[in-house]
Amino acid sequence: MSARTRQSFSELSARERARALLDPGTFRELLGPFERLKSPWLPLQDIVAQADDGVVVARGTLDRESAVAAAIEGAYQGGSIGEVSGAKIAGALELALRDCERGRPVRPLLLLETGGVRLQEANLGLAAIAEIHAAIIALRRHVPVVGVIAGLVGCFGGMSLAAALCSHLIITRQARLGMNGPEVIEQEAGIAELDATDGTDIWSLMGGEQRYATGLADALVEDDVAAIAVAVRNAFRSATAPRSEQVEEFGRRLAAIDAQAPPSPAQLRTLWARARRP
Amino acid sequence: MEQLKFSYPARQTLSRRVHVGVVGSGDLEVLMEPSPDGQAHVSVTTSVAGFAAVWQHVLDRFFSRFDGAAAIEINDAGATPGVVLLRLEQAAEALRE
């Protein structure tokens, strides 16, 4: 048994993450920073535009199969989706779909580190997310769409729906997945509803381990490059019905919930235990 | 937001282009590619206005050791001079790889 040093995946930039997951030596970036296709909207608001608008799209292979990775840079504007960053993800998925339809399958990999729509581009970000959803749903007929949520920012807003649309979702313990960020919930519903500073509470609701234990994610992995790379490859080899199609099952689960006395996170793990997932 | 431009004499041509960094809070990205005219040119876009003299000082320090004819684009979100120098030196190092 060889001793191997763990290499943190979440500490890598988006570009480094995409490079680390694709087969060694196959990473080829499309529309990189030197193309300078930046946000047309941020400079109008005195916000410095990043040259790649916070998304890295790269072709390569996964287990020698043609692939495309779209990685969101969480450190830029909270990984939020603007016109260009959204178009890069949607466009990459649309091209993967085109190739699949022509009999040349492409494996799509989404590295999700995002708070959702970039408010400074509001309606164009939201529109792009709808196009991302459309592309994932169409692509899933041909090939599994695999998502990874590794941590720090997590996956929120409209992109949490994209995560839920993935055929396979890989998540780490430190990652969070939810539709609304804790701060927004506290702001909208009050601190009695949710205290955004209570980390234990937040992770118990929407942390990676909870999501995995309640069947809302498919693999719980260490924050380690090699472990995530293995999980990604395994994901493309398995075939399960996407959870966003399991309307009967989740309808039953929701009907069984007493909204006046909802289960605790721990109780939900028992109710929605992984073993019972069809 | 402020845009600043600087130029420096140069001796070495660049054989490639490199990119380092992220425009995160307190950080910056550096795009470095061959300059078209044999001189080094730096274009800075920074979220914090009013620090032209500090940028001059940092770049003077960088170019005291770097003689590449580079066209450098910096997109900065409030990095300290130390971080700016670090990123520039990372880029210079990447050129050597």
Add this chain to the structure above:
Amino acid sequence: MSAAPGAAARSGAGERWFEALTGQAGLRPAGPRSVRVADAPLGGERARFIAVVPDGGNRFPRARCGEVGLDEAWALAREVRRVMAEDLDQPRRALIALVDVTSQAYGRREELLGIHLAGAAAADAYASARLAGHPVIALLIGKAMSGAFLTHGYQANRILALDSPEVQVHAMSKESAARVTRRSVEALEELGERIVPMAYDVRSFARLGLVHRLIEGVNAATPAATDVERVRGELLAAVTDARGAARDLSSRLTSAAAAQLRRASIEVRRRLTEQWDAR
């Protein structure tokens, strides 16, 4: 958001238009009361109309003002898939989504129980119906906001909107966005005047090239019979248009308006296509 009388009256557009267009209340015996579903004639066909309306008695307290919550999103998924199953060997009915939704539901129960998945299931159902050949038409008659719009309406082949002050589209309510960005509502509105994608009003939204038809001269709040007939005509035209066209969302990039205000979205795709295969 409280269920104040004013709020209820303002957000009655969904029920009003649903009943005007279908002649029915559209309540399903299994509920929830917030999702209305009915078939009604549209031209020579039957179309399935679907609306999400406020239900002050919603079993989830955070979904009582017209938000799309857990029950709403799963019900939408169920109803759309029901239409798909019924029409497998039949002509594919059009699905008309009447959109007046203030937001997704914000709450700890919602997050715990996976509202993000519920929303995804509804979007999945609508998109799958579209891909299966059902024309999906979204008619914006009120608010079309963030996650709620993604869930109910944004997967449509064609988006129609009433040219009315009640109709607003955005990623976050003005009050919430003001709080999150620490600006005043007035400052946000000024930004929206300079920066079109940040605006809330439907006319600005229509400039982005995402709207197939902006229907003018119709009273959104209190439609007359003639208004309803006009809208019915527009819906039918959109259905016919969608049936003859591609089943994807590409029309949102080929409109004349998109050529102006979605230039970067088009250019990104052009360059990705160019660079897709290694030379």
